[in-house]
Amino acid sequence: MMEQPNGSWQDPRRDGWQPPQYEYVPRPAPKRGRAPLIITLLCLALAAVVLVSAAAVLLWQGKDPFRIGEQAPAGAGEDAPAFELQELPEDMDDGLPTTQIAQQVGPSVVCINVYMPQSLSVAAYGSGVILNEEGFIVTNAHVVEDSSDLSVILNDGREFSARIIGQDTQSDLAVIKIEAEDLVPATFGNSDTLQVGERTVVIGNAAGRLAGTVTQGIVSGLNRQVPIQMSDGSVITMNLIQTDAAINPGNSGGAVVNRYGQVIGISSAKLSGSDYEGLCFAIPISDAQPVVQNLIAYGYVKDRMTLGVTVIALSSVTGPERGLPAHGLYIAEVLPESDLVNHDVTAGDVILKADGRELTATADLQEILKEKKSGDTIDLQIYKHSNGKTVAITANLLESTP
Structure with missing residues (x-):
């Protein structure tokens, strides 16, 4: 997922209305001469964008959607150091002043320079948060991808x-x-305790050249289901914290902090469009913790299961218009290694239920698969497009590995 914005400046006015787009915060490229401020610094596309509409959402892309490349895992082993989530302080009801938060968390936020193959110059920038004194740093996958x-x-x-x-x-x-000494690890809080309206502070390498930029806002929403399009064309639905604290290109992977100076989110995405302001999103640190620990230990997320299909969510409009059910996940592609092949499930069929739960969005299936482990099966109710009948099957799951 490549981002090659030119980091120049342009008149922010645009002709006509554009639909809102959920996009990753890009890694701005180095500044090249003088040019006006570009509004694309506020448009967070890496290589492709997601149009927010009633259109169906693709998920579970072929070739294992949870893999990155073909490189061997670089994990440090099961005994790798982790980071802990701290409880809220009992004696700080009003929290810390923003100046103190900046002083306390600032040394834990780093700038990341990204280099591309066969290039000696910096291609793009991002941010990261120091996890521990051993030198482990968390950032966004889209910051380091293809570097x-x-x-x-x-x-x-x-x-x-x-x-x-x-x-x-x-x-x-x-x-x-x-490999460095005298590192200052961040303090991490439990994002599950967040409430709408709480003060938030964002720290990161804004615009790729404004290291340690501090912005402030509030928690605007929790558990936002945000569809993000990937560089391979698939779309994933992420569960994110919404904040109006400014998140700009270069903030990718930076810290979103609560009023106690605890990192409770990792900056990731923003809703862009000429008519939209202050709709920024972060990965909840409570969701990030197990993923990060798996990445440190194994180089990938262990025991993550998939069906091996690409699916599109149907609606009461898109389904019946095509002679399909008014809900469910339309199967656009079935991988050859998927167990669904053994049950004569093909592209064009519709998954109506999984483990007894009616599926109305790709996130429904995603949540069910999160609970699965290696060796588990899943009970599916399938609508067959060939004859209009509904069948029940029990399918084995695939484990995503690097």
């Missing part, structure tokens, strides 16, 4: 070469590592 080399610049100006430990597209999380 050949990375470097990390600390708050104190020191720069170190970094290597990728693991990356995961579904969660848009990655872990990189540097």
